[in-house]
Amino acid sequence: MATTRxxxxxxxxxxxxxxxxxxHGIAGARVDRIAAAAGVNKERIYANFGSKEALFQAVVTQAMAEHADGIGLPEGDLAEYVGRLYDFHRRHPTLLRLMLWEALHYGDxxxxxxxxxxxxxxxxxxxxEALGRPADHHTAATLMVLIGLACWAHTMPQLARFxxxxxxAETRHQLMRAQVxxxxxxxxxxxxxGTASVDQRD
Structure with a gap:
């Protein structure tokens, strides 16, 4: 019973x-507001997670696991994989917000x-494997571009409106999804x- 509670x-x-x-991001988040919203004493936060930063990490880890379960791997029809990414972030906007706050707070x-x-x-x-080429940095950069295609309209909704x-709003989403x-x-x-060469000279 105690374990369930x-x-x-x-x-x-x-x-x-x-x-x-x-x-509110990491710096702006308040543990007392989190505890109040959860209906518990704020000491439960430290008992369960240790610190506010560790709680943030647990939140991001959980959100990313849901993302992985909902999207799957980039295989099969890769263009539709991008479409699934677009749809996921439209339905679940908090993940992008969390990652933007993480980037602002921690950088890379x-x-x-x-x-x-x-x-x-x-x-x-x-x-x-889907592209039939090595799992190298060129492929990683291609994945980054595909993720960016799917996410940018959700990251900057005001730009899409302009x-x-x-x-x-519905028509904008339909147009953007079809385009990406x-x-x-x-x-x-x-x-x-994604196989462009890189000039590494200073």
Whole structure:
């Protein structure tokens, strides 16, 4: 019974923290607001997670696991994989907000990347197999571009509104989804996307 209660408390804290961090970021989030939203004493946060930063990491890890379950690996129809990414972030906007706050707070060195790195490596390997080429940095860069295609309109919704002036929100989403999928399809159909050479001279 105690284990079930503890699990329920942890789940409530994670749900409340996700909303708080998505709205206010790491620095702006308040543990007392998280505890109040979860209906527990704020000492439960430290008992379950140890610190606010560790709680943020747990929230991101949970959100990324849901993302992986909902999207799957980049295989099969890769253009539709981009479409699935677009759809996921439209339905679940908090993940992008969490990652933007993480980038603002930590730059390119998040609090704990060790638990997430293997999942990205697996995605690069799946994309490499789908494209029939090595799982190297060129393939990783291609994956980054595909993710960017799917996410940018959700990251900058005001830009989509300016550019697609006069269209309803639903029409904007339909237009953007169709465009990113078609763009990905045309790019990937060229044979060797993402193989540009890099001049490493200073």
């Amino acid at each position: 503890s699990r329920t408390t942890r789940e409530r804290l994670l749900a409340a923290a996700r909303e708080e961090f998505a709205a 060195r998040p609090f704990d990347s060790s638990s997430r790195q293997p999942s990205y490596r697996k995605k690069v390997e799946a994309l490499a 550019l697609l002036e006069g269209e309803s 999928v078609e763009f990905a399809r045309r790019t990937l159909s060229t044979g060797q996307p």
